[in-house]
Amino acid sequence: MLDRFSERLGKAASWLTLFMVLVTFVVVVMRYVFDMGFIWLQESVVWMHAFVFMVGAAYTLQQEEHVRVDIFYRDMSAKGRAWVNILGILLFLFPLCAFLAWAAFDFVAVSWRLQEASRESGGLPYPLLPLLKSILVVMPITVSLQGFSLLARSLKELRSN
Numbered sequence: 001m002l003d004r005f006s007e008r009l010g011k012a013a014s015w016l017t018l019f020m021v022l023v024t025f026v027v028v029v030m031r032y033v034f035d036m037g038f039i040w041l042q043e044s045v046v047w048m049h050a051f052v053f054m055v056g057a058a059y060t061l062q063q064e065e066h067v068r069v070d071i072f073y074r075d076m077s078a079k080g081r082a083w084v085n086i087l088g089i090l091l092f093l094f095p096l097c098a099f100l101a102w103a104a105f106d107f108v109a110v111s112w113r114l115q116e117a118s119r120e121s122g123g124l125p126y127p128l129l130p131l132l133k134s135i136l137v138v139m140p141i142t143v144s145l146q147g148f149s150l151l152a153r154s155l156k157e158l159r160s161n
Contacts, residue, residue, distance in 0.1 A: 002149035003062055009142065010059020013052050020048045039122040047124070047132045054135045058142035061150065082154040089154075093147045097140035104136035 024045050031037045060066050073084055110116075111130040118124040124132075 002145050006058040006062035006142065006146045006149070010056050010062070013055040013059065016048055016052050020045055020052070023048070039120045040118070040124050043118055043120065043124050047128075051132065051135055054139040055142070057139055058146040061143060061146045064150075078157055082157040085150055085154040086158075089147045089151045094144060097144040097147070100140040101137055104133075104140075108133045108137050 111133045115126045116129045117126040
């Protein structure tokens with residue numbers, strides 16, 4: 001179930017990359033052909049880019065495409081890989097996700113409390129900025145959930161004969 005959630009989230013984020021390219025094209029055409037532009041549209045490209053990476057992190061872990069030193073891992077037995085996954089999740093992934101969520105929480109809460117909008121005239125209005133900053137808390141949660149799924153699969157692999 002967690003795998004399906006991460007997969008759907010990742011595929012939805014991948015469609016955002018197409019939209020990001022289209023918006024960038026519109027920004028360039030508007031600027032160089034019509035000599036006009038919208039700050040909010042330009043800002044939206046940066047935020048979409050951040051959204052793709054932050055939401056795509058759980059999908060990347062689900063697909064096991066995350067950064068890993070494969071020098072030894074690829075030649076290990078299935079049980080050896082399961083142990084590496086378990087230790088990596090418990091010692092690195094969960095603590096890192098907890099720290100990221102904790103560190104981002106106040107940053108996001110202040111953004112909501114201040115009803116933050118873009119500093120640029122004509123930039124993204126409230127509530128888009130706090131909503132987008134909330135991804136800083138959502139990302140470690142989704143990655144942790146996917147970590148639980150990988151942990152369960154690894155434990156299952158250790159129990160199998």
